[in-house]
Amino acid sequence: MIMEVLVRVVLGACVFAAVWFLFPFAVRRLSEIRLCRLCRARRAIVLSYDDGPGPALTPRLLDLLGASNVAATFFVLGRNAEANSDIVSRATRERHEVGSHTFGHGNAWKVGPLRAARDLARGIGTVRRLGGDGRLFRPPYGKMTLATLADCLLRGQRLGWWTIDSKDTRDSGARRPAEDILAEIRSRGGGVVLAHDFDKAQTQADAAPGATSHADYVMDLTERIIGLAETDGYRLMRLGDVMRGARE
C-alpha cells in the first residue's frame, strides 16, 4: 500500500516536472533551431547584450556600434534601465532594439509564478515607458516555466533567444576566446551572440596581471565580430528583424 502511494507520488512529480519545466525547454530548443536556420539563410549575425545598461560599458559600446553603423539588440533589466534612462533613450534614438529582460532578473525556476509574473510585467512596463520594444523579451538565464511561458504568450511577447554564448560573465581566463566564437559563427553561417553590458564588478582574476576586464572583453569581441562581418560578408542585424524575416 505504501509502495503504491510512493509510486504514484513519484509518477505525479515526474509528470509535473515534464509539463512545468520540460515543455517550455522544448519550446526554447525548437525556437533556437529556427533562429539558427533564419540566421544561416540570411547570413545574419545579431549582437545581443543582456542585463544593462551599464553606465560605464554601454555608452562605450554605443560609440563603437555607431562608428561602425551597426544596430544591435539590448535586453535591458528594468532596474538598470530606470537608473540609466538616458542611455536607453540614446540606444533607441540610434536605431538599436531595446527589449525586456524582466525588472529584477528573477530566475523563473527559482521564484514562484506570481513573483515571476510581477517581474516580467514590471520589466515590460519599464521598457515601454522608456520607448523600447515592449513585445520583445528574453528570459533571465533562459529559464521558463509553463506559467511564465503562458504569461509571455498572453502578453503577446516574442521570445528572443540566443544561439552562441560568449560566456563573457565568467572570470578572465574562463571566458571563451574571441577566436572560438568567430569560428562558431563561421561554422553556423551566422548566429545570435549573447554578451552582457552591465558594469560587472572586477574580480581578483580579472585584476590579475595579463587578465582582461569584462568590459574590455566585450568591447574586443564586438569589434572582432564587426570585423568578421565586413571581411566574410555577414549582415549585422537586430534580432527582431531576423525573427520578422526583414530583408535589410
Ligand SMILES: [Zn+2]
Ligand atoms: Zn540576464
